[in-house]
Amino acid sequence: MNERIKAALFAGLVCGILAGCGVGGGGEPQEPSAASVDPSFAESLSKTKAPGQNFNLAPFTLQLPTGSAGHPDTISGSELTTFTDSPYFYTNTSDGSMAMADPKQGWTTSGSLHPRVELRENATWKTSGTNVLTATVNVVEVPSRTTIGQIFQGSGPSKPLCELQVTAKGVVQLLLEDTNQGGSSTLTQITTVSLGSKFDYDLELSGTTITVTANNVAKTFPLPSSFIGESFYFKAGDYDQSAVAGNPLTSVSTIVQFYALSIKH
Numbered sequence: 365m366n367e368r369i370k371a372a373l374f375a376g377l378v379c380g381i382l383a384g385c386g387v388g389g390g391g392e393p394q395e396p397s398a399a400s401v402d403p404s405f406a407e408s409l410s411k412t413k414a415p416g417q418n419f420n421l422a423p424f425t426l427q428l429p430t431g432s433a434g435h436p437d438t439i440s441g442s443e444l445t446t447f448t449d450s451p452y453f454y455t456n457t458s459d460g461s462m463a464m465a466d467p468k469q470g471w472t473t474s475g476s477l478h479p480r481v482e483l484r485e486n487a488t489w490k491t492s493g494t495n496v497l498t499a500t501v502n503v504v505e506v507p508s509r510t511t512i513g514q515i516f517q518g519s520g521p522s523k524p525l526c527e528l529q530v531t532a533k534g535v536v537q538l539l540l541e542d543t544n545q546g547g548s549s550t551l552t553q554i555t556t557v558s559l560g561s562k563f564d565y566d567l568e569l570s571g572t573t574i575t576v577t578a579n580n581v582a583k584t585f586p587l588p589s590s591f592i593g594e595s596f597y598f599k600a601g602d603y604d605q606s607a608v609a610g611n612p613l614t615s616v617s618t619i620v621q622f623y624a625l626s627i628k629h
Contacts (some may be wrong), residue, residue, distance in 0.1 A: 379554040429466065436473060452465050464622070466617065469611075472609045483599065485597040491592075497566065498627075503530045504620070509606070511528065514603075517595075528539065528565060536553070536556065537553050540574070
């Protein structure tokens with residue numbers, strides 16, 4: 365057989381195989397498996413838009429360290445579409461992430477010792493079904509430890525159920541309250557991360573089981589009995605546990621950047 369004919373037949377055979385695999389030849393490409401999806405979301409975020417134009421913040425209200433004693437400023441979900449407030453809440457112009465930066469001193473609610481830059485879910489929900497807060501974050505700076513996600517009581521005493529925290533040494537830990545009255549809690553290490561690097565986390569409460577996943581490490585906890593039957597809501601942001609109440613400083617000490625944020629019920 366003529367060598368040119370052989371080469372043409374071989375090329376046609378290779379193209380057919382590749383097309384059957386979804387590569388080249390005009391065929392539909394295969395969807396990447398979940399394990400192969402790059403967890404970096406920064407490429408899809410605008411570096412010039414307000415955080416509320418990169419993220420769906422309609423389900424949340426933002427609390428800031430500004431305002432007055434016992435009455436910190438809050439921004440509704442509808443206002444967050446175009447809202448920025450540097451140096452506390454803004455879009456990072458280097459990668460489009462949503463930056464939340466907590467000062468060492470700022471105004472707090474009457475029930476808290478620490479100021480915060482934090483999103484609070486507006487709706488409350490019961491524990492039936494699946495309730496998950498999912499985020500991709502980068503804790504850039506933290507002097508001691510900061511809370512980046514919470515499950516909070518929406519009925520009963522105004523106390524958290526649990527807080528996901530990151531320490532200055534990169535320890536990701538869960539603070540779980542022993543009762544819905546607060547006052548005593550248990551700290552459990554979930555994993556470790558490098559400060560300045562992105563990682564994913566999930567906070568889930570379904571039925572009477574709390575599931576925490578951080579940096580692909582998952583741990584489960586039983587819902588303390590006094591919380592059973594209550595309603596809850598999620599929080600996500602930068603809640604520096606070493607910051608104190610007072611006139612807000614414009615220099616920040618803790619910075620948390622969000623690259624993805626969603627809630628599922």
